[in-house]
Amino acid sequence: VHHVSVPGLSGDRFAVIYSVAAENEASARQRALDICLEQTVEFPPDLLPPGDIPDHILGRLEAVEPQGSNRYQVRISYAVEITGFELTQLVNVVFGNSSIKPGLRVERLALTAPLHRAFRGPRFGRTGLRELLGVPERPLLCTALKPMGLSAARLGEMAYQCALGGIDLIKDDHGLADQSFAPFRERVLRCVEGVARANHVTGEHCLYLPHLAGPLDTLQERAHFAREAGAGGLMVAPGLVGLDAVRLLANDNTLNLPLLSHPALLGSYVTSGDSGLSHFTLFGQLMRLAGADAVIFPNYGGRFSFSRGECQSISDSTRSPMGHIRPIFPAPGGGMSLDSVPDMLQLYGSDVIFLIGGGLHRHGPDLAAGARHFRELVSVTQHST
């Protein structure tokens, strides 16, 4: 077998920190070496031709550390070139085949400048979204138009009421797609109109964000229709349309709209605890790389099961240093009550989007009054903490 040299390798490497279930350090090391193979050459190591493939292309085990009972943290580095500098292939290298092996979890990506440079990241981020809204400091308020089954006209009227009451971001419920009872285009027109009418009264800059959940070949068309109609942003669920769809929309200069990511169908990556992706990587690092300006996730204490610590790690990840890639807003949803706001402000800080859905309706049939109440509540609590 001849020596193989791989042209164009810069020597730049990035790393992934995995958590590995193993009975002892030797077994953890073996699992880590399996990841090195599985995520790169996927080939019997003794049959690799000598040269750059085993020396550089193959994943490299950098460190193994005990992490608690039967858990080890391993750090593996990869040549940046094997990602092709594409998001789809980057996630493939990070976890493609290893996602199929139980007991392996991606804890954190340790990317370096060459990879950061390959991605634009969020177009607006925290600062840009605040500028669009004209809200420099306080927590932002978001609600969802629902329930599914209402007509576009009813949803538009609901958008008007919510905007009138001082909500900053009004999004479609994630279950609204292009159903006959409230078709995408009609819904966008009605909701844009409702929000514009309210903004005219309030003097504020509430944004309406329709949900883009259609076939891939309609995604850009629907996005541009929404922009031209006057939508202030877009909601996208990467679990439904693919993470790269977020990047595609974020990179679109003629679109130029803030993006809110929704966690639909992403839960399976984080629910098992010992497999999958960490909350930090999925809801922070990957969403920022893809270009979401805000990330929705279930708040602790609500009807989902995220812990306070997991929400803290998402919050940390939305603002951790990532080269030129902007910090984004955490948008915890559900589980909000009068009592929970002070603790949420302590955890997330004031750079947060409070997402309130059913709770707004619980306040009474006058949604504008419910929204005012919600905004006042956050304001009072913020100033008393």
Added chain:
Amino acid sequence: VHHVSVPGLSGDRFAVIYSVAAENEASARQRALDICLEQTVEFPPDLLPPGDIPDHILGRLEAVEPQGSNRYQVRISYAVEITGFELTQLVNVVFGNSSIKPGLRVERLALTAPLHRAFRGPRFGRTGLRELLGVPERPLLCTALKPMGLSAARLGEMAYQCALGGIDLIKDDHGLADQSFAPFRERVLRCVEGVARANHVTGEHCLYLPHLAGPLDTLQERAHFAREAGAGGLMVAPGLVGLDAVRLLANDNTLNLPLLSHPALLGSYVTSGDSGLSHFTLFGQLMRLAGADAVIFPNYGGRFSFSRGECQSISDSTRSPMGHIRPIFPAPGGGMSLDSVPDMLQLYGSDVIFLIGGGLHRHGPDLAAGARHFRELVSVTQHST
């Protein structure tokens, strides 16, 4: 609150069978009712306006049955209209937010004619792929070009050898994307050339299937480049580019190529066991709806952890009745050895694609000889069983 009627509801419903972790039947029933809400209106039930929304739009609990210790099987039906007859929204209704709740698993979709009609499904399926290959009966053989790091020229030579030895389907390793050391276009040209040269010698119809793992905005362009260059099919990883990308490619009449789906990044849906999607739904039902003609998954007994029973359920799902939607090939990969072929033939039948990667190289440096050996092995075993 006024009565709301939702226009356009046909009364047609489809069902999803979930497995639910619960301590007793009452608690299982409560979790099931939560799914009914979560997957549709996501709204406090007592605040829903009376009429069609609670009566039809809301998910409907049809049955609860004990399924073993602390597990219940529940059947929930949904109005077909809430899917908007789009694949992205169908999977959203089936499992969007519920994916975030531990202990809920989709066991099976029970779709009905109106939903089947909304999807073309696999363009070729088992019969069509056999016709393309001119192989009416025997199991098909597939291999992957690797390791990553080889040049396009080396991969093309490898494709030639494998085709010469009688492999039917030669695919890129799923780690090959558009890296500088073997760029997509150059790789396609070299591999198409290698396979064509071998087909000229053998008189067979081996197909080369490049991996489409690029940014969404290059997907169709790369697919058509491959087709025009002479590629015989395409491999797509729905976990990387989104399930709807498969549908988009399958529906493309000017493309008209068979599609092989790869499980990269899909593992987290099935590894936890008590959450996520069943093997039956993910690798069979959803892949067929999307339009894959063959589905790759890890075989039992190899370096992944799928059990024989799980592989059996995938095999069943590739051919279960789904209206006009064609049966597709199961393509179990890994874990093949001399000893395992008889049992695999018994499990999968002869409508199977045997995917052999590293094992082919293990046979020796002459890949054509390895391929011949592999084909003979399968042929002998098939006729002796």
